[in-house]
Amino acid sequence: MLTGNYIWVYDLMIFVYAASVILYFYDFLQSNKKVNRIAFGLLIIVWIFQTLFFHLRMKELEYLPIMTMFETLFFYSWILVTLSLFINYFYKIDLLVFLANAVGFSIVVLNMFIGMDVKTGVNEALHGDLLNIHISFAIGSYVVFFLSFLFSVLYLLQVRMLKNKKIFSNLFKKIPPLDKLDRFSYLLALIAFPILCLSLVLGSIWAYINGIPIWTDVKFVVSFLILIVYGIYLHRRVALGWQGRKLAILNIIGFAFIIANYLLSKWISSFHNWV
Amino acid sequence: MYILVVGINYRTAPVEIREKFTFNSEEASEALKILKNMNSILECSLVATCNRTEFYCIVNQIHCGKQNIIMFLQDYFGIDRTEFKSYLYAYSCEDAVKHIFKVACGLDSMVLGETQILGQIRDTYDAALAESTIGTIMKQLLPQAVSVGKRCHTETDIGKNAVSISYAAIELGKKIFGQLDDKHVLIIGAGKMSELTAKHLSSSGVKKVYVVNRTFLRAQELADKFNGIAVDWSDLEECLADVDIVVSSTGATDYVINKKMMQSVMVKRRNRPIFMIDIAVPRDLDPAINEVDGVFLYDIDELEGVVEANKKLRAQEVAQIEAIIQEEMELFESWLNTLEVIPLIKALKQKTDDIYEKTMESLYNKLPDLSEREKKIIRKHTKSIINQILKNPIMLAKEVAGDKDAKQQIEMIADLFGVQQELDIKCDVVKFQKREVKSSQIPKKNYFASIGRM
Numbered sequence: 001m002l003t004g005n006y007i008w009v010y011d012l013m014i015f016v017y018a019a020s021v022i023l024y025f026y027d028f029l030q031s032n033k034k035v036n037r038i039a040f041g042l043l044i045i046v047w048i049f050q051t052l053f054f055h056l057r058m059k060e061l062e063y064l065p066i067m068t069m070f071e072t073l074f075f076y077s078w079i080l081v082t083l084s085l086f087i088n089y090f091y092k093i094d095l096l097v098f099l100a101n102a103v104g105f106s107i108v109v110l111n112m113f114i115g116m117d118v119k120t121g122v123n124e125a126l127h128g129d130l131l132n133i134h135i136s137f138a139i140g141s142y143v144v145f146f147l148s149f150l151f152s153v154l155y156l157l158q159v160r161m162l163k164n165k166k167i168f169s170n171l172f173k174k175i176p177p178l179d180k181l182d183r184f185s186y187l188l189a190l191i192a193f194p195i196l197c198l199s200l201v202l203g204s205i206w207a208y209i210n211g212i213p214i215w216t217d218v219k220f221v222v223s224f225l226i227l228i229v230y231g232i233y234l235h236r237r238v239a240l241g242w243q244g245r246k247l248a249i250l251n252i253i254g255f256a257f258i259i260a261n262y263l264l265s266k267w268i269s270s271f272h273n274w275v
Numbered sequence: 276m277y278i279l280v281v282g283i284n285y286r287t288a289p290v291e292i293r294e295k296f297t298f299n300s301e302e303a304s305e306a307l308k309i310l311k312n313m314n315s316i317l318e319c320s321l322v323a324t325c326n327r328t329e330f331y332c333i334v335n336q337i338h339c340g341k342q343n344i345i346m347f348l349q350d351y352f353g354i355d356r357t358e359f360k361s362y363l364y365a366y367s368c369e370d371a372v373k374h375i376f377k378v379a380c381g382l383d384s385m386v387l388g389e390t391q392i393l394g395q396i397r398d399t400y401d402a403a404l405a406e407s408t409i410g411t412i413m414k415q416l417l418p419q420a421v422s423v424g425k426r427c428h429t430e431t432d433i434g435k436n437a438v439s440i441s442y443a444a445i446e447l448g449k450k451i452f453g454q455l456d457d458k459h460v461l462i463i464g465a466g467k468m469s470e471l472t473a474k475h476l477s478s479s480g481v482k483k484v485y486v487v488n489r490t491f492l493r494a495q496e497l498a499d500k501f502n503g504i505a506v507d508w509s510d511l512e513e514c515l516a517d518v519d520i521v522v523s524s525t526g527a528t529d530y531v532i533n534k535k536m537m538q539s540v541m542v543k544r545r546n547r548p549i550f551m552i553d554i555a556v557p558r559d560l561d562p563a564i565n566e567v568d569g570v571f572l573y574d575i576d577e578l579e580g581v582v583e584a585n586k587k588l589r590a591q592e593v594a595q596i597e598a599i600i601q602e603e604m605e606l607f608e609s610w611l612n613t614l615e616v617i618p619l620i621k622a623l624k625q626k627t628d629d630i631y632e633k634t635m636e637s638l639y640n641k642l643p644d645l646s647e648r649e650k651k652i653i654r655k656h657t658k659s660i661i662n663q664i665l666k667n668p669i670m671l672a673k674e675v676a677g678d679k680d681a682k683q684q685i686e687m688i689a690d691l692f693g694v695q696q697e698l699d700i701k702c703d704v705v706k707f708q709k710r711e712v713k714s715s716q717i718p719k720k721n722y723f724a725s726i727g728r729m
Contacts, residue, residue, distance in 0.1 A: 162451065162571045168584050177453035178548055244546035244569045 006056040013049035014108060016042050021105045024098040028174060040088055043101065047085060050078045064132045069266075070114045072139060073107055079143040080104040087147075093184075095174045099150055130206040137199035142258055144192035145230075149255035151185035152248040159245055182244070185251055186237055193230050200227065219265040226261060229254040276317060277337050278412070280371040281344045281363060282329030285385055288362035295352060296359070298323040300398075304406050310347055311408040315339040318413045320403035322378070324395050326385055331375060331399075333412050337367045372607055375416065376600045379424035381433065387589045388433035393424045415610060423603045430599065433592040436585035441475040443581040444552050444573070448520055451550050451571060456480045461518040462503075463511075463532075464525030465493040468554055470500070472522045477501045485518060487511055489525075512536060516543035521551040523559040534563040541569055552578070612676040619672055619685050622694040627661050668692070 023039035026032065054074070057065045065071040080100060088097045158175050161167060175181075200223055207214040214220045233250045236242040283296060298306055303321050310319045310330070318333035334340025345363070349356045366374045374383070379396050381388040400417040403409040409417070428434045437443040445455070452458055460481045462469045465488040477484055484503035487510075488494035494505040506514050515521065515532070525531055532551075541549075546569045553560040553574040565572040635654065639645065645653070668688055675684040689695050 158450075162447075163565060165573070165577050165580075167447070167450075167581065172450075177449060178451045179453040241545045241547075244548060246546065246568070 006053065006060075009049055009053045009056065010112075013046055013053065014105075014112075016049065017046045017101075017105050017108060020046060021098070021101050024094070024101060027094060028098055029170065031174075036094060040085075043081065043085055043088070043097075047078075047081050050074075050081060054078060064136070066132070066135045066139065070111055072135070073111045073114070075136070076139050076143060077104045077107045077111075079140055080107075080146070083143060083147060091184075093176055093180075095176070096147070096150055096154070099154075100147060103146075128206070130202055130209075134199050134203040134206055137195050137202070141192040141196035141199060142262075144188050144195065145255055145258055148185045148188035148192060149252060151181050151188065152251040152255075155181040155185060155248040156245065156252075159248075182248075185248065186234075189230060189233060189251060189254075193227075193234060196223075196227060196230075200224065218268045219261060222257065222261040222264060226254060226257045229257055276412075277334055277340070277367050278371040278416070279332045279334045279337055279340045280329060280366045280374050281332070281341055282322070282327060283359070283362050283364070284327035284329070284383065286383075287364055288359075292359060292362050293326070293328070295354060296328045296348065297325070298328065300402065303402055306347075306351060307403060307406045307408045309351070310344070311406070313343045313347065316343055318409045320399050320409055320413055320417065322395060322399045324392070327378075327383075329378070331371075331413065331417070333410070337365075341365050369604070372416065372604055373600060375420050376423045376603060379420040380427040380596050380600065381424070382593060382596060386438055387586065388428075388438075388592070390424075390428065390434055393421060396424070397421055411614070412611075416607065419603065419607060423600065426603075427596045427599055431592040431595045433589050433596060436588050438582055438585050438589065440554070440575070440578045440582060441472060443578050443585070444472075444522075445475065445479050447571075447573065447578075447581070448550050451548055452519060455520075457482050458520060459483045459485065459518040460520045460522065461485045461487065461506075461514055462497070463487050463521065463523040463559065464527075464555065465490075465497040466524060466526065468524040469522065470497060472524070472552075472554065473497065473501050473503070476520070476522070477503075481520070485514055487514060512540060515540045515549070519547075519549060521549065521560075523551070523553050524555040525559050526555070527559055528557055530561040531559040532564065533561045534567060537561075537564045537567045537570060541567055544569070554578075609676070612681065613673055615681065616672045616676045616685065619689055619694070620669055622689070623665060623669065623692055626692065626694050627665060631657065631661060 020039050020042035023035050023042065027036040027039060054065065057071075066075045081104060084097045084100045084104070087093055087100075154175055155178060157171075158178055158181060161169070161172050161175075162178075166172070204214070204220075229250070233247065233254055236247060236250065283293060285293065298321065303323055307319060307321055310316055310321075310332075315335040316332050317335065320331045322329045322331065330344055332340055332344070334343075345356050345360065348354070348359065377383050378392060381390065381392055384392055396417060400409075400421070403413065403417075437446045448455055448458075455476075458481050460473070460476050460483070462473050462484065465486060469486075473484055473486070484498070484501050485506050486494045486498040486503050487506040487508060488497070489508055491505060491507055497503070498505040511532075515537075523531060548569045548571065551560055551564065551570060551572045553572065556575065558574055560572060560574070562572065562574070564570050635657070638653070639650070668691070672685060672688055675681055678684065686695070
């Protein structure tokens, strides 16, 4: 059981995270470079706290803490913060960093209601390198797909504003050019696709080795559907040279499958239901 | 001495008057030379643009200086003063500095916040420097004006939003394509408007310019001017499939491109976005084209709307800039005040140097056997004593220069060191307190020059 003597790290992280998101929002409204830099600094602190928390929990439980729902969501937000730091530093897309972290922050906060209990039901079979890689890759690909999804949403928004000549809003000023949005959503999907692929293959191998019947599992089936949707997306883009609104919609559909997959596994799946 | 600004601009004078008082760069240098030789004008510089002709001077007396400039204008252009006197404005002292800073920030320009004026003020400075018609004060004031202008543009958004149709179009293009340097442009129609647009676009760095026109020869002519490629009218549809930006301004009375044509083009383009600008009246491009997926169509009214909105945005920045100007004026004023300390510092240095030289001479007489190295060491250390003693008084003098009772304090320091007599050597100093000038009653009319649409 969790001793809880390092819960303060998590609490502190939430406070700093809140401050960072608020400052990013302020920068969005007022375009203040100084505030933006402070927000970025705070986000680095959030990352340090998260890493510390992750480390402490790993030390206590003596396995990679990505097994329970709390742990996976936490891991998700950790990767999200890592990637948005990366994007903020190298590409300066403030609007995206703000949106991504607004979501990241809500995950971290909602996560507090789930509770940090360790499910004793998780059997020993769940430990192992193969499984660790399967889970962390799956979560990682979800984060990258999420960012790709955000870019596509911004793309559609931008197209709408340009078409309807609603070009005087603050949002329009902050939104990156269409071309950039299109390129980033494509690149991120391109990165996430093989990661998810690898994760599914490794998961299947692990299940096969351990003799667990997963072939009819809902999560297993939907995951392959996700792969197919994103496969179509990438094919359209790479082989047929598509660009634009329809492609962005396809990307959003792909992400909708990911969300559905997550919820389905929670309620229906015979196997993945503890996650 | 006073700072004086005399001039005319688009606010005070209609273009018929302004065009009479223009200087090209050679005439400007010549004018500066004549002015410099006039009585009561100590420093002078001249800003000459199409919308303003202004003299920035340091004068002995405000009224005299102003009259001299009017006399000069009368003689130089051979126009009787009664004809133009009512269009002139004059600012002196604080107001003059404020005016110069405002001009540099583009607050006084026809297009609020334009940056061309900054370059023009820099040219003014260079020209005056070359003719050596400016001295200490203008050499400080003009560069400071340029830096104030730069500061306004970095600290506020006054220059951010496009206020001409072509820039508005280019900005929208950047919003769609990010960068324009690998983009292809198609110009439909080879008229005057097309030429202007092609010029703006090619200067913003597009890769290729295609020109299409009903008569191929005209297209060829225009294309040659921009290293472009003339395209036959029958190849219009194929060309549309290739380019990213389309600018149309033909004299056609009917739509040149309709929705159906664009739909088939977009299939060929595989939905790659295309930005279409229709600046023709009557319109060339069917408004229904905008409904086609991936097409962003803007007509002249919509671009005009962007320009209007941006102008309002610029106007919102004015208060912030005025605060910056106020700040910079205080800086300039305190710099002016430090000028008063310079005679004192000079006198102090002079006196100590005298003492030092005399002492060293007598020292060398008493100790004739000193080697060069020993002499050097002694010189260095004795010099250091003087500098260390003088350091605090000089710093204090500079500090008190801005105070109200600066004069008494400086005199006290002079008394302490016994340099009063030297201080009495008169040094002219610019006075910054406000002095009303009877400026002619300027009619508050706005004589805006007609601004072309592109």
